[in-house]
Amino acid sequence: MWLSLGVMRRKLRIGAIAAGCWLLAALPGSIRAQQNTLTLQLLARAGQQALTTEDSCTNAAGETFAVRNFRYYLSHIQLAGADGRYYEAAETAAYLADMRDSSSQQIMLTTKGPVQSIRFLLGVDSMANVTGVHTGTLDPAKGMFWTWNSGYIMAKLEGRSPQSTAPGRNFTYHIGGYKTGQQTARWITLPVTATPANRLVLAADILQWFGGSAGVTIASHPVCHEPGPLAVAIADNYTRMFSVVKEGEQQP
Amino acid sequence: MKLRVLLPVLLALIVGGSFIAQYGPRPEITRVPFPQPKGWPKPLYDFKANPLSKEGIELGRRLFYDGRLSKDGNFPCASCHQQFAAFTTFDHNLSHGINNNLTTRNAPGLFNLAWQREFMQDGGVNHLDLQPLAPLTAPNEMGEEIDSVLVKLRTDKRYKKMFAAAFGDTAVTTQRMTRALSQFMLTMVSANSKYDKVMRGEAQFNLPERLGHGIFQQKCVACHPPPLFTDFSYRNIGIPDDPFNSDKGRMKITGKSTDSLSFRVPSLRNVMITAPYGHDGRFFSMIEVMEHYRKRLKVMPATDSLMRKGIPLSNFEIGQLTAFLYTLTDSSFIANPHLAAPADITVPVAADAADHQRVR
Numbered sequence: 001m002w003l004s005l006g007v008m009r010r011k012l013r014i015g016a017i018a019a020g021c022w023l024l025a026a027l028p029g030s031i032r033a034q035q036n037t038l039t040l041q042l043l044a045r046a047g048q049q050a051l052t053t054e055d056s057c058t059n060a061a062g063e064t065f066a067v068r069n070f071r072y073y074l075s076h077i078q079l080a081g082a083d084g085r086y087y088e089a090a091e092t093a094a095y096l097a098d099m100r101d102s103s104s105q106q107i108m109l110t111t112k113g114p115v116q117s118i119r120f121l122l123g124v125d126s127m128a129n130v131t132g133v134h135t136g137t138l139d140p141a142k143g144m145f146w147t148w149n150s151g152y153i154m155a156k157l158e159g160r161s162p163q164s165t166a167p168g169r170n171f172t173y174h175i176g177g178y179k180t181g182q183q184t185a186r187w188i189t190l191p192v193t194a195t196p197a198n199r200l201v202l203a204a205d206i207l208q209w210f211g212g213s214a215g216v217t218i219a220s221h222p223v224c225h226e227p228g229p230l231a232v233a234i235a236d237n238y239t240r241m242f243s244v245v246k247e248g249e250q251q252p
Numbered sequence: 253m254k255l256r257v258l259l260p261v262l263l264a265l266i267v268g269g270s271f272i273a274q275y276g277p278r279p280e281i282t283r284v285p286f287p288q289p290k291g292w293p294k295p296l297y298d299f300k301a302n303p304l305s306k307e308g309i310e311l312g313r314r315l316f317y318d319g320r321l322s323k324d325g326n327f328p329c330a331s332c333h334q335q336f337a338a339f340t341t342f343d344h345n346l347s348h349g350i351n352n353n354l355t356t357r358n359a360p361g362l363f364n365l366a367w368q369r370e371f372m373q374d375g376g377v378n379h380l381d382l383q384p385l386a387p388l389t390a391p392n393e394m395g396e397e398i399d400s401v402l403v404k405l406r407t408d409k410r411y412k413k414m415f416a417a418a419f420g421d422t423a424v425t426t427q428r429m430t431r432a433l434s435q436f437m438l439t440m441v442s443a444n445s446k447y448d449k450v451m452r453g454e455a456q457f458n459l460p461e462r463l464g465h466g467i468f469q470q471k472c473v474a475c476h477p478p479p480l481f482t483d484f485s486y487r488n489i490g491i492p493d494d495p496f497n498s499d500k501g502r503m504k505i506t507g508k509s510t511d512s513l514s515f516r517v518p519s520l521r522n523v524m525i526t527a528p529y530g531h532d533g534r535f536f537s538m539i540e541v542m543e544h545y546r547k548r549l550k551v552m553p554a555t556d557s558l559m560r561k562g563i564p565l566s567n568f569e570i571g572q573l574t575a576f577l578y579t580l581t582d583s584s585f586i587a588n589p590h591l592a593a594p595a596d597i598t599v600p601v602a603a604d605a606a607d608h609q610r611v612r
Contacts, residue, residue, distance in 0.1 A: 132301065132381035133427040140385055141398035141426050147386040149505055150378040182507075228507050 038089070038115065040077070042097050042105040043203040043245065044070055051099055051206060059210040061217045065161030065171065070099040070206055071144065072155035072238075073137070074107070075128075077120040081113045094124050096137040096144065097204075109200075115192050118200065122238065123154030123185030129178040149226065151176050154184050155238060157209055166222040173209065175234050177227025184227070184235035188242050201245040208241035209234055281418065282306040286366065289443035290452075292479050295366035297380060297438060302431045304438065307418040312436025314414065315429060317593040320404050322394035323350055329387070329433075330599045332359045336586050338522035339363065339440065345533025353392035356497055358533035360518060361526045363442035363585065367480055373515045373531045375486060376505045380437065381430040398426055405429065440591060442521050443479070446579040451478075457579065464576025467569050472520075474558055481520040481580065487556040488514045490549030497532055512554040521580050538577065542570045 043050065046057035051067060058064050075094040078086040089109040098104045128138060129151045144153045153176040164171045177184045192200060210216050214233035224230045284304050286295060302308075316333075319325040332347040332355070333339040339362035341347040346354040357373055371377040377386060387393040388401065405411045406424045416422045418432060449455035457465060468476075477483055486502040493499070493513060502511035515531040529535040535544060545563040549555075565573070585591075593599055 130378050132298075132379040133385075133430045135425055135427050139398075139426050140382070141402070145385075147377075147382065147389055148372075149376040150382050 036111040036113070037198065038079070038109045038111045039199050040107040040109050040118075041199065041201045042107070043201060044097075044099040044105070045203045045205045047205060047207050053100065057207065059207050059217070061210060061219075063161055063163040063210075063218045065159050065163070065218060067099070067157065067159040067206060069156055069158040070204075072097055072122060072204070073124050073144065073152065075121045075124050077107065077109060078118070079109065079111055079115045080117045080119075082116055084116070086119060087112060089118075092136065094128070094137050096142060115200070117189060117191045118202075119187060119189040121185050122188050122242075123176075123235075124152045125185060126178045126183075128152065146174075146176060146226075151178050151227065154235070157206055161218045161222075163217070163219045164222040165219065171218045171222040173224045173234060175224060175231050175238070177231050177235075179227070182227040182232065184231050186235055186239045188239065190242060190244050192244060196247060199247070201247065202242050203245050205241045205243070209237050212237040281308075281420065284309070286438065287441050289441065289448075289479070292443070293367065296369050297366040297434070302381070302434060304435050305418060307414065308432050308435040309439055311411075311414040311418045312432035312434065313591075314411075314594050314597070315433050316436055317597045317599060319599075321388060321396065321401055323396045326350070327394050328599060329384070330593065332387070332393075333362050334599075335588075335591055336525075337361070338442070338526055338582075338586055340526045343527070345528045345536070347393075349387075349390070349393035350395035355393060356499060357531050358528060361522050362437060363440045363521060363582075364480055364519065365440065366438050369484065370516075373518075374502050374505050375516060380434045381427075384430050384433045385426075402426065402429065440585075442582040442585040444584045445521065445582040447478075447576075448582075450579070458575075460572045460575035461579050464572035464574070465579075467573050468576050471563050471565070472573075475517045476520050482517040484516060486511060486514040486516050487559070488512065488552060488554040489545075489559045490551055490555050490562075491515075491530060491534070491544070492550045492552070494532060494534070499532065501531065510554055513552065514554060520577060522582055522585070524574075524578050524581050525586070538574055539570070542573070 045051050046055075046067070049055065049057070051057070051070065053066065053068050056064050056066050073094050073096055076088070077090040077095075079089040080086045089111060090107065091110075095107055096104060124138065128134060133140060138152070140147070144156065145151070146153065153174045155173075155175045157171075157173045157175075159171055160169050161171055162169060166172070175184050190202070210218075212233060213236065214230070216230075216234055216237060221230055224234060282305055284306055286299060286304055288295070315321060316329045319328045319331075321328055322331075327348075327350055332341045332349075334342050336342065341359045345358055346356070347359045349355060360373065365371075365380055368380070369378075371380060371383045372386070377383050385398065388396050388398065402424055405415075411424065412422045415424050415428060415432075419428050446455055446457075446461075450457055475483055475485070475487065488501075488511075491513065500512055502514040502516075503509065505511075523529075524538070527535075527537060529538070529541050535541045542565055546565040547562060549559060549562050551560055
């Protein structure tokens with residue numbers, strides 16, 4: 001008798017899954033609980049303060065403003081242990097952190113032992129930018145995509161400031177661009193020390209978006225809505241915005 | 253002890269069952285091959301990610317003709333892309349969108365999209381699947397939001413069935429909607445004009461057409477090469493900026509001043525039924541295009557090196573060239589019933605139909 005390869009493979013797969021189930025069910029519960037997970041907790045901050053949509057913030061240039069929207073993509077989240085070798089630690093290709101949605105700021109990671117450093121791409125990679133319409137957090141319906149000049153908005157910061165000269169005193173930074181010379185996705189690497197094994201807290205400080213080598217201020221640049229030199233300068237700035245928060249100083 | 257044995261068996265049954273439900277036999281999706289014309293280059297579209305199917309194409313066709321994709325129900329894709337005009341907007345320099353708005357560019361004909369790497373006349377859109385999202389969300393075109401279109405589709409029984417038939421289950425997502433639209437648009441292959449028949453040895457040019465073909469190969473083919481009649485490059489051919497509709501073209505995407513007022517070389521297939529011409533439809537007839545090439549063009553720093561002296565053309569040559577361009581009209585394409593509106597959909601009358609009546 002001749003079994004087609006596909007059917008055979010399917011039978012084998014079912015067999016393997018059944019065996020796996022048996023193992024899982026038969027194993028004592030204590031071993032299963034040792035699955036190595038780590039919760040990555042993201043915090044949005046303005047300097048040392050928690051960022052809220054109500055409070056006013058002040059940047060280094062002395063400009064005052066309130067933020068109503070702060071969102072950014074994280075992808076390729078990787079961890080490394082003592083040997084310094086990075087491995088993929090996240091389940092999903094990309095996460096969209098939103099200051100107004102606390103669940104979006106908690107990411108479950110899988111670890112392989114004690115963690116010494118974390119790295120991730122702030123934004124999404126070029127591949128995602130050139131391969132059509134994606135699903136999940138990368139769905140263009142999430143509003144983090146330019147339809148007239150294809151590409152993801154890696155990070156968004158929007159609000160209002162008396163120093164803005166744009167209509168409604170708004171300032172709107174939609175930072176994107178993936179082509180050569182316009183790249184705004186940035187690798188972030190942070191050493192992880194003295195945090196509990198199952199929890200890692202990162203703060204994203206929006207004040208870091210300003211200043212930098214281009215001297216970005218709300219007065220000089222209230223709007224950035226396209227790939228190009230200004231977007232790249234702001235991306236260079238936001239590269240500095242993350243820091244590891246030591247447990248205990250979490251609620252300032 | 254008994255439980256220890258039973259539990260794994262039960263679990264195996266559940267997992268195995270769901271596995272079969274997921275990967276086992278399901279309602280057939282009818283794959284169809286891409287209608288590749290003989291001797292043409294390989295298409296660039298990634299059919300592996302979005303394989304054509306009868307059901308997917310049918311769904312895409314309905315979406316393309318359905319006014320509900322626009323905010324007020326009056327502006328389906330087909331309101332600006334009309335089949336009898338090779339899917340450009342018939343007799344319009346600019347197209348009409350929602351709330352009495354005009355587009356800023358002339359709608360190009362839609363055909364042979366599988367060979368195109370970039371879309372829009374500035375190349376701003378990098379994938380065919382992404383293209384529908386631009387008009388859908390533009391306040392001067394369809395004025396909608398992706399999420400609210402998806403909600404409209406999800407509450408429609410027929411769409412639920414069609415999405416399931418095309419993609420295996422009833423989920424309605426941005427990706428599926430745009431992939432279905434792409435599947436339909438990919439079947440818009442225009443490769444059966446008189447020119448094609450001549451090339452296949454099934455017909456012959458008459459004398460003016462043959463002379464026109466010769467002139468074309470001398471003076472136009474550098475930018476408009478067959479079989480697609482475009483090399484898909486972006487060039488400034490000396491069309492000055494219109495201060496009332498300022499549009500820097502390719503420069504908007506690259507930010508480079510060398511791309512100022514550069515636009516994609518358009519295909520010349522079906523060109524005699526897609527007037528007006530140029531990215532903003534400023535040339536109302538073929539004669540005006542020819543006049544541009546031979547004397548009206550304005551040389552600027554970014555103007556293409558091939559265009560710096562214009563293209564010398566005698567009246568005689570213009571007549572012959574035009575005769576040749578007529579051979580690029582594909583009448584079987586614009587009459588193809590598979591590309592027409594589904595029988596139960598009537599495309600809303602163009603917003604300005606009354607104006608046209610008055611003129612005539």
